[in-house]
Each structure stands twice: as structure tokens, then as C-alpha cells.
């Protein structure tokens with residue numbers, strides 16, 4: 001590769017260094033959970049008048065130079081649309097909906113893209129779910145006043161005060177009605193009327209449970225799981241094959257419901273031995289003060305002191321002839337018949353465990369018998385008795401497995417505590433939820449208060465300041481969570497089951513640790529990427545994090561990267577005290593997430609590396625860090641754009657074959673600019689961008705570790721005299737800003753355009769590390785186009801340049817229409833991409849595409865390395881992590897991957 005000019009825009013030493021940035025004036029749509037808490041002293045609205053607009057902290061969204069820019073009212077509460085309640089004996093569960101604010105910007109690129117791809121809002125319903133979030137919140141029923149304050153502070157009882165509200169009958173506050181289920185809907189009806197002026201519209205509990213379960217099982221990917229010997233495994237439910245199933249709701253008593261479809265169910269059985277029995281008997285026998293305390297006791301129990309086991313009867317032997325091991329319980333509490341011992345002689349821990357096993361086994365057995373009665377293979381368990389308690393789930397699973405000889409499967413639901421409340425929510429007419437599909441829901445896990453241990457501390461905090469203060473206090477109080485906790489070893493199951501609880505951790509993990517349940521973002525515009533060959537079995541993540549050492553490794557990498565990331569994030573917001581405080585809160589929040597996941601990797605659903613990397617970005621956004629790498633990206637773009645003309649000249653002097661190779665080499669070499677890789681960041685201190693780029697190119701030697709270039713070349717250029725057809729449309733999934741996109745992907749795009757292939761640059765919707773975003777690309781393309789006719793004409797054709805007169809650089813007029821160069825957003829804000837959930841514009845662009853190029857470690861290796869497509873696919877990346885290089889390609893750091901997979 002010939003020498004490129006030295007970088008003219010870098011400083012004296014030309015090194016990449018940090019620089020403070022102006023504080024971002026605007027709050028992005030996803031930047032934080034906007035929660036509306038009125039100032040103290042506000043009186044409760046009881047009049048039917050619409051509230052005043054709250055203009056405090058109003059900001060222009062988008063370009064303030066534009067006419068009629070969108071104005072964001074972060075404190076205006078009218079995006080809260082709805083609420084439903086399940087008021088049980090011990091817990092109140094709330095499900096409420098908040099509308100996304102309108103993100104529509106005057107983005108010209110979007111308009112052109114819509115025209116080119118013919119995107120309409122045709123099949124999208126105009127209401128009610130325009131996009132919004134479902135929140136899940138819980139209170140202890142004894143603290144009902146906190147719950148009322150919460151509803152009031154968020155004005156949830158106003159039920160949507162905007163004109164788009166889907167429940168217009170709720171607009172009149174005097175007649176406001178809230179759907180509610182559970183006994184408390186009767187008990188507390190007057191209190192709600194008195195305090196909030198609302199009536200509770202009582203919904204049948206069973207209807208709600210079934211509606212809630214059906215919604216969850218259809219709409220949430222990682223909702224149902226099995227739990228055996230301490231191991232949680234998510235089960236993919238085929239929506240077309242969901243019914244019939246048995247829903248077992250274990251509350252005080254137990255209901256068994258055969259569910260045949262939406263609204264089609266029958267309570268087929270039940271048992272009076274349920275959660276109330278455990279709590280009631282347990283309280284009498286152990287003097288425990290709460291259900292959780294009793295459950296916690298069981299974790300330290302040994303039921304052999306009180307239960308009569310098969311071994312006790314058979315002199316320590318198994319009764320193997322009928323399949324019973326010595327440790328099988330022959331008779332619960334059977335040893336207590338001994339006349340020599342009184343209640344005080346038994347440990348409360350052992351009593352609690354013995355009771356828990358007795359009741360759980362019984363529920364499991366009766367459930368199985370009912371499933372057998374109706375030929376049902378699947379049994380879903382829910383209700384307050386389960387509350388995410390590992391041992392309870394293991395015991396029930398064991399019973400179902402044991403009695404069905406492995407034929408039936410016990411499953412549990414991550415949102416099980418919210419079935420009733422969700423069902424009550426579903427009972428509002430026209431909520432539109434039942435039309436949503438899995439790919440239109442994104443679950444996020446913002447930091448909230450009800451986090452520590454098994455205790456409920458209150459609702460998730462919304463206001464940023466409150467959230468930060470809470471994070472500050474949280475570390476002082478909740479050190480047991482911020483320190484990583486080792487995972488529980490697997491239990492031992494013999495013929496007759498494990499002997500003691502396998503999850504013996506000191507902290508009881510109940511469903512009250514609300515981070516198990518995130519906020520559900522409803523994004524109707526998301527679609528499954530249409531070119532995925534096997535969408536049903538598609539798994540975005542390449543590396544399996546269920547391997548404990550792998551999990552530990554990536555947790556360490558992310559933890560070690562944190563101080564540097566915080567520095568960058570704080571600097572990107574001007575380094576102010578406020579930014580520092582937010583930076584600190586971000587670090588605490590993300591560390592807490594990591595610790596939580598280290599303790600229970602499946603806490604938020606199936607965990608992959610892509611989820612961890614996305615969680616980090618989400619966490620930054622939660623603390624309003626809009627773009628931590630903004631200045632780095634800008635500097636690298638400028639430096640690279642300055643040398644682009646020379647690179648293009650040089651490429652143009654080559655023959656087609658050499659040029660194609662040089663272009664691919666260029667993409668791989670420039671992928672070294674990755675601020676997410678520790679090794680690369682260390683490298684950046686050793687030279688200028690251009691020096692590093694040159695060094696990286698010089699080291700490009702074929703064969704690469706994965707090298708399908710020759711096959712790709714054949715497809716592109718043909719073979720011998722046989723010229724091949726150019727691709728019709730290529731989707732280029734671009735990665736990093738700076739050299740990566742400017743000197744790597746843009747020249748490759750230009751080559752495709754030159755050959756008559758339409759090019760769509762696919763970039764992130766939101767910033768993540770130093771990845772280029774779709775919003776930033778048009779400006780970069782415009783700069784590059786100043787030096788290149790091919791890019792300029794294609795950019796004009798693709799609506800990226802407004803320039804209607806297509807003058808060539810030498811001043812002559814060009815008449816022939818150019819193939820377009822376009823930019824679409826991918827719908828995500830992470831270094832990885834889950835192709836099950838992409839933007840509608842990407843999905844539309846994919847319809848005519850016959851080549852996709854995935855670039856970078858995140859998009860082509862961590863995710864999608866094994867993905868198969870219905871079109872030609874090229875995966876290009878430099879591996880910038882030693883461990884991944886060894887695992888994935890049996891190579892070393894800085895090795896390259898050029899994987900080409902022609903369409904089947």
C-alpha cells in the first residue's frame with residue numbers, strides 16, 4: 001500500500017486524546033425513563049379539567065435551525081396512559097403504560113428512504129399502541145398508602161390525558177375507572193375513591209390470570225423456563241402450539257386451569273393445600289413473622305431430621321425395585337411421631353423445609369394428575385407461593401418429572417407475579433396489546449429502588465436525580481449485591497430427589513427483586529430481518545455464556561473497562577459536577593447489574609454477550625449520557641476524511657482484481673479502530689490514527705485466519721471470460737466511525753456502486769461505543785462525496801445530498817441516472833445486532849437485497865457469525881480480543897475473518 005499523506009488535522013503529537021465536550025442540550029427519546037413526579041404540595045386533581053402543560057425543562061428535539069422543530073416536554077405527564085391493579089392479600093401489583101414521546105424529526109433522509117422503499121404506515125394501527133412502555137411495580141399491601149402516593153405522583157389514575165388516549169371514557173376524572181382484580185379490589189374500593197377519586201372496576205381473577213399468562217407466553221421470548229436442580233432454562237414456546245396447557249396458580253389455595261385459547265379456559269381442579277397452608281402452619285410451628293422469613297429459614301433447613309425417608313424404613317437402603325431411593329420422603333413429618341421429641345426439639349429451619357417440600361410435592365403431584373386427566377404436556381406454575389424461589393421451583397419440577405416419568409414438564413413464568421395485573425390491563429378494550437408480537441417488544445432493566453435482597457423498597461425511581469441519590473445510598477446499604485456472588489452449585493438428584501436445597505445462598509431471591517422484571521418497551525415498528533434463513537431457530541449470540549468461565553471472563557472485561565468508560569462519558573458531557581455524579585451513578589448501576597447477573601445469569605432472560613454489551617449502553621443512556629465517544633468519533637472522522645482522496649486515487653489506479661482485494665484488506669485493517677477493545681485502546685496511545693491505520697494495513701497478510709476471499713471474488717468478478725452479474729442491492733452493516741467507515745466501508749460501497757449495485761449503509765439508531773450512527777452518516781458521506789463523483793451522484797440519488805443538479809467534479813453535466821447510496825438505521829443502540837428485531841426501514845431495504853456485508857466484531861462475530869441468510873453474505877472483522885480469537889477461529893488477536901456464504 002502506498003504511503004498516505006500525514007494526517008493534517010491532528011495536534012503536535014497527533015495522538016488520540018480526550019477533550020471535554022459541551023453538555024448535550026437535549027434529552028434523547030431513550031435516554032432515560034421519564035417519570036413525572038409533581039412538585040410537593042400539589043393538590044390532587046379532582047376536576048375534569050385537563051391539566052396545564054408543564055413547560056419546565058422544555059427543549060427542542062432535533063435541529064433547532066429547522067422550522068417547527070419538535071419540542072420535548074420532559075415534565076409533561078400526558079404520556080402516561082394507563083394502569084391496572086391486582087390487589088392481593090400480601091402484595092399489590094401494578095401494571096401501567098406510558099407512551100413514548102413522538103420521535104418524529106424532520107430527518108430528510110427518512111422521507112427519501114420511505115419513498116424509495118415504499119414504506120407506509122399502512123398496516124400499523126393508528127391507535128392505541130403507538131409505542132410505549134409497560135411498567136411492572138409492586139407494593140406490600142400493608143403499605144397501600146405508598147401505592148396510592150405512587151399512583152398519584154405519576155397521575156396514573158388520570159388514565160391518559162392526551163388526545164391519543166385509547167381509553168377516552170377515562171378522560172373525565174370524575175368518572176375515572178381503573179381495572180382491578182384480586183380481593184383487594186373489593187376491600188380497598190372506598191379508599192381508592194376517597195384518595196384518588198377513582199372507581200375500581202373489578203375483573204374476575206381467573207379471567208385475568210389466563211389473559212395475563214396467554215399474553216406473556218405469546219409476546220415475551222424469554223418468559224417460560226424450566227427449573228431443575230438449580231438450573232434455569234428458558235423454553236421457546238411456539239405460539240401456534242401453545243394450547244392447551246395447564247395453568248396452576250398457587251396462591252393461598254391452588255387453582256388448576258385448563259387453558260384452550262384466549263378467553264377459553266376451565267378451572268378443572270384445585271387443592272386446599274397451598275401457599276396459605278405453608279404460611280399458616282409454618283407460622284404456628286416456627287413463630288416466623290413473614291412468609292419471606294419462613295422461606296428464608298427453609299434455605300438453611302435439613303428435612304431429614306423430621307421427614308421419614310425410605311432409607312429410614314429400609315435400614316438406609318434404596319427400595320430400588322419400585323424406583324425409590326433411600327432419600328425419598330416416605331412420610332412428610334413422619335419422624336415427628338416420636339414420643340421423645342416436642343416441637344422445641346426441632347429446628348425451625350428443618351420444619352420450614354419439611355413443610356415446603358410436603359406442599360410443593362403435593363402441588364406438583366396433583367398438577368401432574370390433572371395434566372394426565374386431560375392429556376396436557378405443559379404445566380405452567382405461577383402465584384405468590386412460587387415467587388421465584390429456586391428450591392420451591394425445583395421441588396415442584398421434581399414432582400412433575402418424577403410422577404410423569406419425564407413425560408410432562410413443569411414451567412415457570414418470569415412475570416408470574418404480574419399475571420393478574422397484566423390480565424386486568426388486557427381487559428381494557430382497544431389496548432392493542434394482544435396484537436403485539438415477540439419482535440415488537442424489547443425488555444429493558446432500568447435501575448429501580450425495589451432491588452436489594454428480597455425486600456420491597458418501593459417503586460422504581462424515575463426522576464434522574466432521585467435515581468442517582470438512590471444509587472449513592474444503595475452502595476452503602478446493598479454491598480452484598482454489588483460484590484459478585486458465586487453461583488450456587490448444582491444440587492444432587494438421585495432416584496428420589498435431592499436432599500437439601502441446592503440454592504443455599506444467604507440472600508433469598510424472591511420475585512421481589514424487581515430487576516428480574518424489566519420495563520417492556522412496545523415498539524410496533526420493529527420487524528424480523530426478512531433475509532434470515534432460519535428465523536425460528538436463529539440465535540444471535542455466538543458465544544455461550546452458560547459456560548461459567550466464559551461468563552466470568554466477560555464480566556471481568558466489562559468491569560475493567562468501566563473506569564475508562566466513565567471518564568469518557570463524563571468528558572462527553574463537559575466534565576461538570578453533574579456529569580461526574582451521573583458517571584458515578586452509572587458505574588454503580590452497571591456494577592450492580594453485573595453482580596446480579598453473575599449471581600443469577602438468567603435473571604433477565606437468556607443471557608448472551610450481546611445483552612451485556614447492550615445493557616452497558618442502556619445504562620449509560622439511563623443516566624443521560626447521550627454519546628460518550630462523540631469527540632473521539634468526530635476527530636477520527638475528520639482525520640480519515642482528510643486522507644480519503646488519496647486513497648481513492650490510489651484505488652483507481654489499480655486493476656479490478658487488485659482493487660477488490662485492496663478494498664477488503666482495507667475494511668479489515670480499518671476495523672482496528674475499536675474503542676471497546678482494551679488491546680486496541682492501548683495501541684492508540686502509540687501513534688496517530690493514520691500511523692495505526694498504515695501499520696494495520698501493512699500487517700494484512702493472506703491467507704487470513706478465515707479466508708473466503710477467492711470465492712467472493714469469483715462471485716463479484718466472474719471467472720475467466722465469464723463475467724458475473726452485479727448484485728442488485730447490497731446492505732452494508734457498518735461498524736465504527738473514523739477510518740473504519742471512511743477508509744474501509746465507504747470505498748467498498750463506492751466499488752459496489754461503480755458496478756451498478758445499489759448500496760444501503762445500515763448503521764445504529766443510537767450511539768454505542770464509537771460506532772457510527774445513521775444520523776451521523778449523511779454528513780460523512782457528504783464530505784466524502786466532495787472528492788468523488790461516484791459517491792456524490794449515488795448520494796444524490798439516495799437522498800443523502802440535496803443537490804439536485806448533478807454536476808461532475810470537472811464541471812460537466814451527467815445525465816445517466818446513478819444507482820442510489822442510501823442510509824438506514826438498524827433500530828438498535830448496541831455494538832451487536834439481534835436480527836430478530838430491526839427497524840422497519842431496514843426490513844424494507846432488505847426486500848430487494850441480494851448481498852449483505854456484516855462488518856466488525858460485534859455484528860459479525862459476537863453476533864451473527866453462525867447466522868444464515870437467504871442471500872449472499874460476507875462477514876468481515878478483525879478479531880481484537882485474544883480469547884475470542886482462540887475460541888472462535890483458533891487464532892490470535894488481530895487475526896482477520898473474511899467469511900463468505902453464498903445464498904443457498
Ligand SMILES: CC(C)(COP(=O)(O)O)[C@@H](O)C(=O)NCCC(=O)O
Nearest residue numbers: 674676677678831856857858859881
Ligand atoms: C465491543 C466490541 C464488540 C466492539 O467491536 P467492533 O464491533 O467495533 O469491532 C469489542 O470491542 C469487544 O468485544 N470488546 C471487549 C473485549 C476487549 O476489551 O477485548
Ligand SMILES: [Mn+2]
Nearest residue numbers: 735736771831
Ligand atoms: Mn464498533
